[in-house]
Amino acid sequence: xxxxxxxQMLRQWMRKGALTLHLPDGxxxxxxDGTAPQVTLRIHDDATLxxxxxxxxxxxxxxxxxxxxxxDGDDLHGLLELVLRNFGGGRxxxxxxxxxxxxxxxRGLDQRNIAASSRRNVAHHYDLPPRLYDLFLxxxxxxxxxxxxxxxxxxxxxxLQKKHHIARKLRLEPGxxxxxxxxxxxxxxxxxxxxxxVQVTGVTLSEExxxxxxxxxxxxxxxxxxxxxxxxxxxxxxxxxxxxxxGMFEHVGLPQFDPYFRAxxxxxxEDGVALVHTIGWAGPPGSTNPWIAKYIFPGGYIPSLSxxxxxxxNNGLWxxxxxxxxxxxxxxxxxxxxxxxxxLDEAREINDETFVRMWKFYLVASEQxxxxxxxxxxxxxxxxxxxxxxxxxxxxYRSGLVxxxxxxxxxxxxxxxxxx
Amino acid sequence: xxxxxxxQMLRQWMRKGALTLHLPDGxxxxxxDGTAPQVTLRIHDDATLxxxxxxxxxxxxxxxxxxxxxxDGDDLHGLLELVLRNFGGGRxxxxxxxxxxxxxxxRGLDQRNIAASSRRNVAHHYDLPPRLYDLFLxxxxxxxxxxxxxxxxxxxxxxLQKKHHIARKLRLEPGxxxxxxxxxxxxxxxxxxxxxxVQVTGVTLSEExxxxxxxxxxxxxxxxxxxxxxxxxxxxxxxxxxxxxxGMFEHVGLPQFDPYFRAxxxxxxEDGVALVHTIGWAGPPGSTNPWIAKYIFPGGYIPSLSxxxxxxxNNGLWxxxxxxxxxxxxxxxxxxxxxxxxxLDEAREINDETFVRMWKFYLVASEQxxxxxxxxxxxxxxxxxxxxxxxxxxxxYRSGLVxxxxxxxxxxxxxxxxxx
Numbered sequence: 001x002x003x004x005x006x007x008q009m010l011r012q013w014m015r016k017g018a019l020t021l022h023l024p025d026g027x028x029x030x031x032x033d034g035t036a037p038q039v040t041l042r043i044h045d046d047a048t049l050x051x052x053x054x055x056x057x058x059x060x061x062x063x064x065x066x067x068x069x070x071x072d073g074d075d076l077h078g079l080l081e082l083v084l085r086n087f088g089g090g091r092x093x094x095x096x097x098x099x100x101x102x103x104x105x106x107r108g109l110d111q112r113n114i115a116a117s118s119r120r121n122v123a124h125h126y127d128l129p130p131r132l133y134d135l136f137l138x139x140x141x142x143x144x145x146x147x148x149x150x151x152x153x154x155x156x157x158x159x160l161q162k163k164h165h166i167a168r169k170l171r172l173e174p175g176x177x178x179x180x181x182x183x184x185x186x187x188x189x190x191x192x193x194x195x196x197x198v199q200v201t202g203v204t205l206s207e208e209x210x211x212x213x214x215x216x217x218x219x220x221x222x223x224x225x226x227x228x229x230x231x232x233x234x235x236x237x238x239x240x241x242x243x244x245x246x247g248m249f250e251h252v253g254l255p256q257f258d259p260y261f262r263a264x265x266x267x268x269x270e271d272g273v274a275l276v277h278t279i280g281w282a283g284p285p286g287s288t289n290p291w292i293a294k295y296i297f298p299g300g301y302i303p304s305l306s307x308x309x310x311x312x313x314n315n316g317l318w319x320x321x322x323x324x325x326x327x328x329x330x331x332x333x334x335x336x337x338x339x340x341x342x343x344l345d346e347a348r349e350i351n352d353e354t355f356v357r358m359w360k361f362y363l364v365a366s367e368q369x370x371x372x373x374x375x376x377x378x379x380x381x382x383x384x385x386x387x388x389x390x391x392x393x394x395x396x397y398r399s400g401l402v403x404x405x406x407x408x409x410x411x412x413x414x415x416x417x418x419x420x
Numbered sequence: 421x422x423x424x425x426x427x428q429m430l431r432q433w434m435r436k437g438a439l440t441l442h443l444p445d446g447x448x449x450x451x452x453d454g455t456a457p458q459v460t461l462r463i464h465d466d467a468t469l470x471x472x473x474x475x476x477x478x479x480x481x482x483x484x485x486x487x488x489x490x491x492d493g494d495d496l497h498g499l500l501e502l503v504l505r506n507f508g509g510g511r512x513x514x515x516x517x518x519x520x521x522x523x524x525x526x527r528g529l530d531q532r533n534i535a536a537s538s539r540r541n542v543a544h545h546y547d548l549p550p551r552l553y554d555l556f557l558x559x560x561x562x563x564x565x566x567x568x569x570x571x572x573x574x575x576x577x578x579x580l581q582k583k584h585h586i587a588r589k590l591r592l593e594p595g596x597x598x599x600x601x602x603x604x605x606x607x608x609x610x611x612x613x614x615x616x617x618v619q620v621t622g623v624t625l626s627e628e629x630x631x632x633x634x635x636x637x638x639x640x641x642x643x644x645x646x647x648x649x650x651x652x653x654x655x656x657x658x659x660x661x662x663x664x665x666x667g668m669f670e671h672v673g674l675p676q677f678d679p680y681f682r683a684x685x686x687x688x689x690e691d692g693v694a695l696v697h698t699i700g701w702a703g704p705p706g707s708t709n710p711w712i713a714k715y716i717f718p719g720g721y722i723p724s725l726s727x728x729x730x731x732x733x734n735n736g737l738w739x740x741x742x743x744x745x746x747x748x749x750x751x752x753x754x755x756x757x758x759x760x761x762x763x764l765d766e767a768r769e770i771n772d773e774t775f776v777r778m779w780k781f782y783l784v785a786s787e788q789x790x791x792x793x794x795x796x797x798x799x800x801x802x803x804x805x806x807x808x809x810x811x812x813x814x815x816x817y818r819s820g821l822v823x824x825x826x827x828x829x830x831x832x833x834x835x836x837x838x839x840x
Contacts, residue, residue, distance in 0.1 A: 149812055282806075284733045305739065306729035313704045313726055318796075322742035323813065326806050376738075376806075386702075386746050386796075392569055393743065397817035 002046065005053040017082045024049065032086075037078035042070050061291035061365070065358045076364040084372035118205055118232065118251070118299065130185075130212055132350050136340040136363075140187035141212075144247030144277065145329040145377045155335040158328075163191045166244060168396050169275045169321070169381050171389060172196040176241040179203070179267060181233045182248025186213030186226070192244070193225040201240070203231040233263055241269050249278035253301045257308065261315045264382065273320075273383050279329070280305060280378040289365075296362050305378065318383045321393060325377035326370060333367035422466065425473040437502045444469065452506075457498035462490045476507075481711035481785070485778045496784040504792035538625055538652065538671070538719065550605075550632055552770050556760040556783075560607035561632075564667030564697065565749040565797045575755040578748075583611045586664060588816050589695045589741070589801050591809060592616040596661040599623070599687060601653045602668025606633030606646070612664070613645040621660070623651040653683055661689050669698035673721045677728065681735045684802065693740075693803050699749070700725060700798040709785075716782050725798065738803045741813060745797035746790060753787035 003023050010019065014031035018038040022028045024045050043049055048068040051059035060083070063069035064076070071079045133141055138159040146158035147165045166188070170178070174197030180189045183202025186209075193200045204210050213228040243264055252260050264274050285304045293300065305322075312319050340347065340363060347356045369375040383389060423443050430439065434451035438458040442448045444465050463469055468488040471479035480503070483489035484496075491499045553561055558579040566578035567585045586608070590598070594617030600609045603622025606629075613620045624630055633648040663684055672680050684694050705724045713720065725742075732739050760767065760783060767776045789795040803809060 147812075149814070151811065282733070282738050283736070284730070304729070304733055306726065306733055309724070309726035309729045310704070313702070313724055316703070318702050318744075318746075318794075319725065319742075320744055320746075322739075322744075324738075324740055324742075325811075326738075326740075327811050374738075386791075391571065391745075391747050392567075393813075394569070394817055397814055 002049040002053045006049060009053070009056075013086050014082070016085045017078075019082055032082070037075070037081050039075055039078040039082055040072035041079060042072070044068050044070070055290075058290045058294065061295065061358070061361050064361050065295075065354050067353075067357070076360060077368065080365050080368040081372055084368050128208075129350055130208060132347070132359075133185075135343045135347055135350075136336040140191070141185040142187050143184055145279075145325055146332040146335075147325070148328050148331050151327075151331055155332070155339070158332065158335075163188055164195075165396070166246065166275055166277065166379070167192060167196055169273070169379065170242045170244060171273050171395075172198050172242065174198065177201070177238075178242040178244060179236065179238075179240040181243065181245035181263075182251070183209070183213060183228060184247070185209050186216050186228060188244060188246055189213070189226050189228070190216060190220060190222055193222050194220065198225070198242070200226045201236075201238070202226065202228045203233055203236060204228070205230065205232060234259060236263070236267055239267055239269050239272075241272050243268055243272065243274035244277075245275070246277040247279075249276055250302060251297065251300050253299055254303070254307065257303065257311045258314065261311045261317060265315045265317055265384065268384055271383075271385055271388050273381065273388050274317075276378075276380040276382065278303065278378055278380075280308075280324075280376040281374055282324070282326075282376040283374040292362070292365070295358055302375070303378075308378070308380065312380070312382065316384070318386055318388075319380060320383050320386075320389045321379075321381040323379040323381075325379065326375075329375070329377050330367050330370035333363055333370065337363045337367065422469040422473045426469060429473070429476075433506050434502070436505045437498075439502055452502070457495070457501050459495055459498040459502055460492035461499060462492070464488050464490070475710075478710045478714065481715065481778070481781050484781050485715075485774050487773075487777070496780060497788065500785050500788040501792055504788050548628075549770055550628060552767070552779075553605075555763045555767055555770075556756040560611070561605040562607050563604055565699075565745055566752045566755075567745070568748055568751050571747075571751055575752070575759070578752065578755075583608055584615075585816070586666065586695055586697065586799070587612060587616055589693070589799065590662045590664060591693050591815075592618050592662065594618065597621070597658075598662040598664060599656065599658075599660040601663065601665035602671070603629070603633060603648060604667070605629050606636050606648060608664060608666055609633070609646050609648070610636060610640060610642055613642050614640065618645070618662070620646045621656075621658070622646065622648045623653055623656060624648070625650065625652060654679060656683070656687055659687055659689050659692075661692050663688055663692065663694035664697075665695070666697040667699075669696055670722060671717065671720050673719055674723070674727065677723065677731045678734065681731045681737060685735045685737055685804065688804055691803075691805055691808050693801065693808050694737075696798075696800040696802065698723065698798055698800075700728075700744075700796040701794055702744070702746075702796040703794040712782070712785075715778055722795070723798075728798070728800065732800070732802065736804070738806050738808075739800060740803050740806075740809045741799075741801040743799040743801075745799065746795075749795070749797050750787050750790035753783055753790065757783045757787065 003025075006021075007029060010021065010031045016033060017036065018030065018032040018034045020028055020030045020038075020040045022040070022042040024043060043052070043063070045068055048059070048063045052063065052069075060069070133143065137143055138156045140159060142159040142162065145162070146155060147162035148158045149161055153161070170192075172178070172192065176198045178189075178192055178198045178200045180192075180200055180202040183189050183204050186202055189200040189202040192198050202213060204213070207230060210228055210230045217223050217226045217228065249260065264276070268274055279302050281302045281304045283304065285307055288297075288301055309319075337360070340359065344356060347359070366375075381389065423445075426441075427449060430441065430451045436453060437456060438450065438452040438454050440448055440450045440458075440460045442460070442462040444463060463472070463483070465488055468479070468483045472483065472489075480489070484491075553563065557563055558576045560579060562579040562582065565582070566575060567582035568578045569581060573581070592598070592612065596618045598609075598612055598618045598620045600612075600620055600622040603609050603624050606622055609620040609622040612618050622633060624633070627650060630648055630650045637643050637646045637648065669680065684696070688694055699722050701722045701724045703724065705727055708717075708721050729739075757780070760779065764776060767779070786795075801809065
């Protein structure tokens with residue numbers, strides 16, 4: 001019965017690519033138009049069949065984690081390309097089964113993100129052993145979309161470029177006070193303080209991240225210019241000349257969008273500039289994928305532009321620029337995947353095989369969502385006065401303006417050379 | 421009684437700047453904090469007092485047109501700065517008196533913009549004698565926000581830069597088919613055909629504009645590359661590699677936002693790029709100022725981003741870039757005002773004094789709305805595939821890519837020189 005339900009579903013939806021499905025009873029069936037990618041999937045027991053038929057969004061990732069579903073050659077990229085190109089994208093999302101009303105109600109509960117649950121949700125992900133992140137992130141532990149001037153750029157270079165691209169958008173001058181909302185392991189704050197001479201306050205809810213960030217500030221001798229705090233951004237009371245928030249808004253949750261931008265408004269000086277960098281959804285609002293919500297980012301929510309625009313407008317802020325970085329995150333995630341899979345033995349020392357497979361599934365599902373679904377990255381540049389930034393965006397693309405760091409000057413020269 | 425009502429209103433709201441008000445009975449009162457601008461306003465009869473008290477949004481412009489209200493030194497810029505800084509801006513708009521529901525209902529009627537009323541509304545403004553537009557526009561008759569690399573740029577140069585900035589965003593290649601929705605007097609279409617070798621179809625609802633555009637195509641010998649039509653964009657049936665629409669979306673009206681972007685989707689090739697350039701409102705949705713709706717742009721509506729984002733998302737389109745040009749339109753309008761007022765004698769030959777004053781009020785009110793209210797300009801770059809444009813925006817800011825026109829090469833050299 002369950003195998004027939006799955007057969008019906010695949011016959012109806014599988015149009016692009018080729019899928020061969022091996023069932024627990026030893027039979028096999030093929031679907032699709034025979035084009036690439038060609039994927040062979042094996043389901044090893046009847047219970048998995050049943051779960052996949054009833055709740056595919058959650059069960060696919062779970063069955064892969066457990067090993068009750070395998071892909072020949074471990075071709076997760078191929079599998080998730082098939083899933084997203086045939087069941088996702090466009091106006092329909094492969095996980096949007098419950099109705100709009102139900103989704104709204106669930107969102108209200110899952111994403112309440114009052115101070116206590118925020119801290120718990122953050123701990124779920126960011127208090128994992130720091131060693132885990134060393135396996136796949138760059139040296140500065142930038143855990144967000146990098147900026148590739150060229151798709152062939154290395155990860156270290158692209159993360160460096162991301163920090164300086166954001167720094168340019170912030171229009172920094174020595175001595176300015178900068179608030180970093182969701183400062184992570186401190187890489188952005190330290191870069192801004194070191195290379196631009198600003199005073200940075202970084203807030204995080206992760207104790208593990210705080211420890212690392214504070215140690216790095218000490219080691220770099222930047223304690224007089226950078227202060228890290230274990231603090232909810234809603235509890236910050238000072239005002240700042242600049243606000244930067246990278247890869248944090250994804251955790252805010254819809255019910256907190258308005259308070260978030262109200263805080264940006266209230267904490268920002270009158271002539272200030274803010275830069276909010278977040279994963280976005282380039283389609284009508286949807287719900288968070290249940291597998292991601294359960295295993296990776298509880299309480300998170302990927303915003304559509306139509307959900308962010310009203311809260312910017314309602315809080316009296318100017319949107320001065322919106323850049324959409326889409327494929328940069330696909331490139332970033334591929335680097336992370338390649339690094340992670342090159343060090344699987346070390347990963348298995350940190351946690352068990354199920355965790356390792358979960359992490360692989362997370363990295364690949366995310367990458368393929370940027371390539372084959374409507375996942376996007378938004379950089380919102382925001383101000384309170386319409387003349388807080390120059391009238392053209394030339395300043396973002398001119399060389400010779402930026403950092404003192406020798407490394408980056410080299411990058412800039414390489415870029416100018418390429419442009420000639 | 422009416423003078424007392426106005427007195428109360430001014431005492432309550434006039435905080436910034438200085439206003440001296442001379443009443444019909446010969447008395448005068450002062451308001452504000454004494455800072456610039458200092459404006460002296462004279463109301464010459466009791467009927468005008470009454471209308472101003474009851475319906476200031478409409479009456480201010482009407483009384484100025486009739487001459488029953490005058491400003492010393494004809495300082496309309498000062499007057500409208502006072503109005504907008506004290507009664508507009510922020511979360512409150514000086515004209516948003518009726519409630520949200522009433523506004524919605526009115527909008528439904530005023531902005532229905534079915535084909536017949538669209539044509540009538542367009543004729544109201546764009547079928548005015550072409551000579552009128554020669555008095556204040558640039559030589560190419562670009563009737564939309566220019567692009568100032570430097571605030572000191574001249575109008576001719578800034579309009580040229582605008583066309584080429586948009587052309588870069590369109591990623592043109594010789595031979596591509598381009599649709600220009602709302603082509604005006606044909607300047608953009610002719611520039612794209614001449615300088616980028618593309619095939620352009622321009623549609624307009626203004627018979628006067630069509631005649632001028634067709635004549636220009638003949639005179640320039642571009643008839644084989646440019647076709648102008650008197651056609652509603654909703655009646656276009658072909659598909660195009662590129663779509664450009666500049667200063668037209670303001671006339672679409674809220675009820676037609678979804679059909680407009682559905683048309684962009686349906687008329688655009690799969691790997692196509694569209695650029696929609698429109699005045700926008702950088703705050704929560706409001707209503708059209710009644711004076712503007714009655715005298716200048718019947719059927720028009722200035723969109724908030726929160727009203728455009730959903731229709732982009734719902735129609736399966738990618739927003740690949742959003743530039744906010746705000747002050748560029750203030751600069752443009754100041755050029756138009758300066759040109760217009762330098763040729764008032766010629767304007768009076770075209771129409772009567774009331775019309776001339778109406779036009780001045782329109783130009784100044786618009787300029788000051790960009791400076792002191794939340795008026796903005798949005799350039800939406802849109803595609804159907806996420807890889808239709810390069811992954812960074814460098815291509816918009818690199819020199820040496822663009823047009824064959826000697827003029828523009830000179831501009832590019834000047835710019836590179838300035839950047840050094």
